[in-house]
Amino acid sequence: MLVATDDTTLSARTTYCSNPSYSYVEGIYAMAAPECRGMMTSELITKTTDSAFVTTAFSETVTIGWPCEDVDATGSGAYAAATGASAEENEASCAASNGTLFNRSNGQCGCQDTRAYYPLAVEQLSMSLEHAFDTSTAFGDWEGSSVEAAGGSGLETFVVFKNGTTRKFNAGEVMAMPLSAWFNIAGVDLDAKNQAVRRDDRGNLPPMRTTGVNVRVDILYSNVDRATKRPATSEGRRDVHAEVKLRPEYGTWTGVGVQAIWVVFPADPDDSVPQHYHLVERTRQGVLFQFHTSGLIYKFNFWYLLSVAIAALVMVKSADVVADTVAFYMLPGGQSTVLLNKRSEIVSKRSEFAEIGMKAAILACSYRNFDPDNNGIIEAVDIVRVFAHVEGITWQQAHAIAHMIMAGADTSFQGEEAGSEGGLSFIEYMTCVEGDAINFADFLANVEPAKGTSDEEDCRLAFEDERKSLPLKKGRMFETMPAAPVLGQSLNLTNEQKQERLGNRGVLRVHFERASGLKSTDTNGLSDPYAMAVIKRVHVKTKALPKTLAPAWNEMLQFKVTPQLQAVVDANMTVSVMDKDTGMLDKDDEVGKCTVALSALAECDSITFAEALTPQGVIYFTVSWTEGEASPIKKKKGGEASPAKKVVVNGTGAGVEHQSRVSAV
Structure with missing residues (x-):
């Protein structure tokens, strides 16, 4: 009572x-x-x-x-x-x-x-709430109840007030409160007038106490952590909790x-x-009070994930079959026949490489016609000069077409010299004509030497003679393709002097000059490349240059250790070009890579390389070794380092003087 x-x-x-x-x-x-x-x-x-x-x-x-x-x-x-x-x-x-x-x-x-x-x-009546969940019909045997003690299948319950604050009931704690408290949680005032009811003859509106009111009670189960907002799938029973939310659903009269x-x-x-x-x-x-239970409880199920993945693969394969059926059997005008025959072609590696090689040779011939000054770059003026032989084209139209080509095909424009409008290297020219399906840098990286042929020496001499006959244009270098290493000054050492040199310690330096034709790794079609040299887990690297596929680093780098020359010539140097990523979670991407041998340093002071990068591009750098202790590269005013001093090698008086001005490291 x-x-x-x-x-x-x-x-x-x-x-x-x-x-x-x-x-x-x-x-x-x-x-x-x-x-x-x-x-x-x-x-x-x-x-x-x-x-x-x-x-x-x-x-x-x-x-x-x-x-x-x-x-x-x-x-x-x-x-x-x-x-x-x-x-x-x-x-x-x-x-x-x-x-x-x-x-x-x-x-x-x-x-x-x-x-x-x-x-x-x-309002003084006390109402208690008990609730439970069971997932046996969905997965496993997860279950829990608010009346169970903590540590077993007990549930914590959070009652959410209208203003967003919560009251926590621990597992096993009796959830009993006066009706006045439950009304307060729901935001119900029994003495407030019910505006949804028609006024009586005296103009009165009845209070909620008279008409009654519906209160929806939502009990939401979840194993999402309330702090991190992430599902806790490892300990399902202990991690499941409930939220109780009350809200009024106002109407006219509520009775039974x-x-x-x-x-x-x-x-x-x-x-x-x-x-x-x-x-x-x-x-x-x-x-x-009308009670509604719902919620989402997460549990990792490998077999369910596998079934979803298999279903997705089946759908993709089904779509592929439908697309093939339409493309190869239903297109009008003989289109399906052409596509079906093209799909049935069997192409071997030998025939494919032969096709690419012949196309490269033909394009090299036309490339020479576009490049009358033999500077290794097709410029806008070269294209305009060709259009001068075509009737009906004005120079303004030719100029516009030339720059349209440059805008779409000159991927290494950022690496051009200051004030220049850019130009096309042979790789860019070939890609522009044949499309991205032919990557000439990849082709060169996979070409195997044709050993045992009788014309090998004749072809070498013909290539070198033709290359020597090509003049250089001021401000540009023809080295847009890989070339054999060029040895520096010979030291003319006897065998004894050579053995003594190999046993001495010295300073190993690498001068990264530039690179061209690099692969794009960023969404803007460019990269932020830097060069890195590695010998036996010791590395040096340049600074990164932004937004370019033809970086000109011009940096002299010095390894911190002073190794014996014997260790240097026995090891190979790995050179990588990396794309600098600035995101906290991003890792630098590899743009290209090559490996070079340094055995020639036993008899000369330096080796200059023009190496093809895998998958594409060419990098130019020089490696030198100088006997003696390592010394820091001194900076000059303006951020440049002074030239290396002359050093004496093995007391023979033979000296090496590096006269390049390089950027500070």
Whole structure:
């Protein structure tokens, strides 16, 4: 029983009790200044599997019936014994309480009285919530309950208030709060007016206490960590928790129908016979809590992932089959026949390389016609000069076409000299004519020497003679293709001096000059390349130059160790060109790579390389070794390093002087 039933003064101290401002009389809803009545909890609560109803107001109709001819004032008879009053006394009581007397044609008399009531102090009722989840129908045997203790299958529950704050209930803790607290969480005010209901004849709106209100209770299960927002799949049972959210769903009237209570049940089921009875009917309005459970619980399932991957592959293959069917059998005008025959071609590596080689030879011939000054670069002026032989083209049109070609095909424009409009190397020219399907740098990297041929020496001499006959143009170098290493000054050492030199320690330097025809690794079609040399896990590298496929580093780098020359000539040097990435999680990409031998340093002071990079591009650098201790490269004013000083090798007086001006390291 409510405490209110024991407090005789509570009704007088409660605002909504018998308060005219709470009156509402419209049609069947006659709630004129409802009185307060202390009631049993069982009279107020109605529960189902997914809801709980709390009565906050009710209209009570009391109907008492008796035979009209039963005027025995002695109080004898079954009805009189049950009610403690005779028919005459009931009539008088009905009149005194403003009840309505009725007299049926079958001789049935009675009184009907309707009053409105508010359950006193209903907000003090305590409501507890228990909940559980079970995933056995979905996967595994994960389950949990709010009543279980922590450490097992117990659940932590977080009740979320309307303002976003939460209250935590630990696993096993009883989730019990007064109804006033639950109303506060949902943002429900029972004394607020219900704007969704029509006003009565006096212009009054009923309060929520009178009409009732729906409250949706969402219980959301999840194993997503509340702090990191990431699923915790390793310890599913302990990591699952629940969030409880309440929100009102305002409407007109919320009730659960009429409750009929027979105080005295009719003795005769035939209602045509006048008889005694006492019926109480309550039409209840109140707060209906409707519970909804949902949520997502994550669990890693390898076999499910595999099935999804297989299904995706099947779909991709199905799409491929459909596309092939359309392309090879359904296109009109013989297009499908051409595509099918092209697909059926069998091309060997030998025939493919022969085709690429012949195309390269033909394009080399036309390249020479485009490049009359033999500077190794096709410039816009060279293209304009060719268009001069075509009738109907003005020089302005030829100039526009030339720069259109440069804009699309000159991928290494950033590496051109200052003030130049750029130009096409042979690799760029070949790519422009034949497309990206022919990568000449890859082709060169995979060409195997034709050993054992009788014309090998004749071809070498012809190539070198033709190369020597080509003049250089000021400001440009013809070295856009790989070439054999060029040895520096010979030291003319005897065998004894050579052995002594190999045993001495000295300084190993590498001068990175430039590179061309590099592969693009960035989305802008360019790279941010730097060069790096590695010998036995010791490395040096240049600074990175932004947005170029033809970097000109011109940097002299010095290894920090002073190795014996024997160790240098026995090792190979790996040279890499890397693309500098500035993102925190990005790793530098490899643009190209090559490996060179340094055995020639046993008899000369330096080796100059023009090496093909894999997969494409050419890099130019010089490696030198000088006997003695390492010394830092001194900077000159303006950020340049001074030339290396002359050094004496093995006391023979033979000297090496490096006269290049290089950027500071």
